[in-house]
Amino acid sequence: MHELAITVIGPDRTGIVADVAEALAGVGANLTDSTMTRLRGHFTMTLICTGPAVDEASAALSSLGDVVTSVRSVAPEFDKSDGGDPYVVSVHGADRLGIVSAVTRVVAAAGGNITDLSTRLTGALYVLIAEVDLPAGVSDELAEQLAVAAAELGVEVTLRRAESEIL
Amino acid sequence: MTAPVAWDGPQGNVLPVVTAPATVLSTVGDEVDPADPAVVQLAADLVATMRVSPGCVGLAATQVGVGAQIFAVDVTGHPKAATTHGTFVLCNAKIIEASRWKAGREGCMSVPDLTGDVKRAGRIVVSAALPGSGEPVEITTDAFEARALQHEIDHCAGKLFLDRVAGAHAIYQRKVYL
Numbered sequence A: 001m002h003e004l005a006i007t008v009i010g011p012d013r014t015g016i017v018a019d020v021a022e023a024l025a026g027v028g029a030n031l032t033d034s035t036m037t038r039l040r041g042h043f044t045m046t047l048i049c050t051g052p053a054v055d056e057a058s059a060a061l062s063s064l065g066d067v068v069t070s071v072r073s074v075a076p077e078f079d080k081s082d083g084g085d086p087y088v089v090s091v092h093g094a095d096r097l098g099i100v101s102a103v104t105r106v107v108a109a110a111g112g113n114i115t116d117l118s119t120r121l122t123g124a125l126y127v128l129i130a131e132v133d134l135p136a137g138v139s140d141e142l143a144e145q146l147a148v149a150a151a152e153l154g155v156e157v158t159l160r161r162a163e164s165e166i167l
Numbered sequence B: 001m002t003a004p005v006a007w008d009g010p011q012g013n014v015l016p017v018v019t020a021p022a023t024v025l026s027t028v029g030d031e032v033d034p035a036d037p038a039v040v041q042l043a044a045d046l047v048a049t050m051r052v053s054p055g056c057v058g059l060a061a062t063q064v065g066v067g068a069q070i071f072a073v074d075v076t077g078h079p080k081a082a083t084t085h086g087t088f089v090l091c092n093a094k095i096i097e098a099s100r101w102k103a104g105r106e107g108c109m110s111v112p113d114l115t116g117d118v119k120r121a122g123r124i125v126v127s128a129a130l131p132g133s134g135e136p137v138e139i140t141t142d143a144f145e146a147r148a149l150q151h152e153i154d155h156c157a158g159k160l161f162l163d164r165v166a167g168a169h170a171i172y173q174r175k176v177y178l
C-alpha cells in the first residue's frame, strides 16, 4: 500500500478544503491523519493518505490551480508513544529573530520531544505554544534552562504539566 | 441590590491600556496599602477605564502600567455569569479555595488579537482588602466571575492567559472584539 505525504499551500478561499478532498477522493485516496490551518491568510494543509500512486495524486491536485503542492511516498510509521510526560511550553514577548530555534533547541537538549507547536505574530507580540513529551524527572531542570534562554531573548516562558483528564 | 464589596469611591480618570509585549504585564505587582489615597485613586481609575472599554469585565493595575496588586471586576449581565458582586475593586487578592476546574475561552484587553482556552476553577474563595477602608473581605463566587477573578489575580502576579493556555491549538486569532 502506498502511503503518501502531501502538502497543499495557497491563498485561502471558500471551498478549498472540499476541492482538495474531492481531488484526492477521485483517485481513491483515503485520508488518514491530516491537519489544515490558515497561516497569515494562507491556506495550508498537510496530510497522510493511502491508496493512489504519487503520480496519480499529483495529477489530481494539479487541477486545483493556484496552490503549491508536494506529494511524496513515505514508509508507514506509527505514533511512537514512548511514555514521556506531557507538558506545555508558552513563550511570549517582543518579536525577534531566533525565538523558535533557541527555545526548541533547549527543549531538545533536555530530551523533550515536541509533538505539536504553533506560533503567532500579532502586532509586536510573538507567541509560541509547544506541546512537549518529557522524559521523567527533567522538568525542573528544563524550566530553569528555559528561563535562562528566555532572559537572553527578552521573552517570557512558562513550562507546565499538560492537563489530560479522561472522561 | 448592592453587594457589600461593591465599589463606592470617587470618580476616576480613564487611563491608556498597555498591550503585550509590555514588560509591566510580566512583572509581579507589589502589595499595596489599601488605605493609601493614591491606591484609592488608582482603584477609581481602573473602574473608570473598565467602564469605557467595550466588553471589558476586569482590569488590573499592570494593564495600565502600574505594577501593583489591585484590580477591578464587573461581570454584571454577562451571559456566563452566575453569582455576581457588581462592580468591585480588590487589593492584594489571594485565592484560598479553588474547585470545579473547567476549560473556557478567554481574552484580554492587553492581548487584543488573541483568545485562548484556559482551565480555571468554577468555584473559588478569594481573600483581599477593599480600597479605602482596607476592610478584609472573603468573596465566594463561581462561573464567569470566578474566571474573571483568576484572570485578574494572574495579572497581579505578572501572568497572562497565554501562560496557561491548554495546548498548541488552544490560541485563536480574534475576529470580533467580544
Ligand SMILES: [Zn+2]
Pocket (backbone or CB within 6 Å): B107, B108, B109, B110, B151, B155
Ligand atoms: Zn487581562
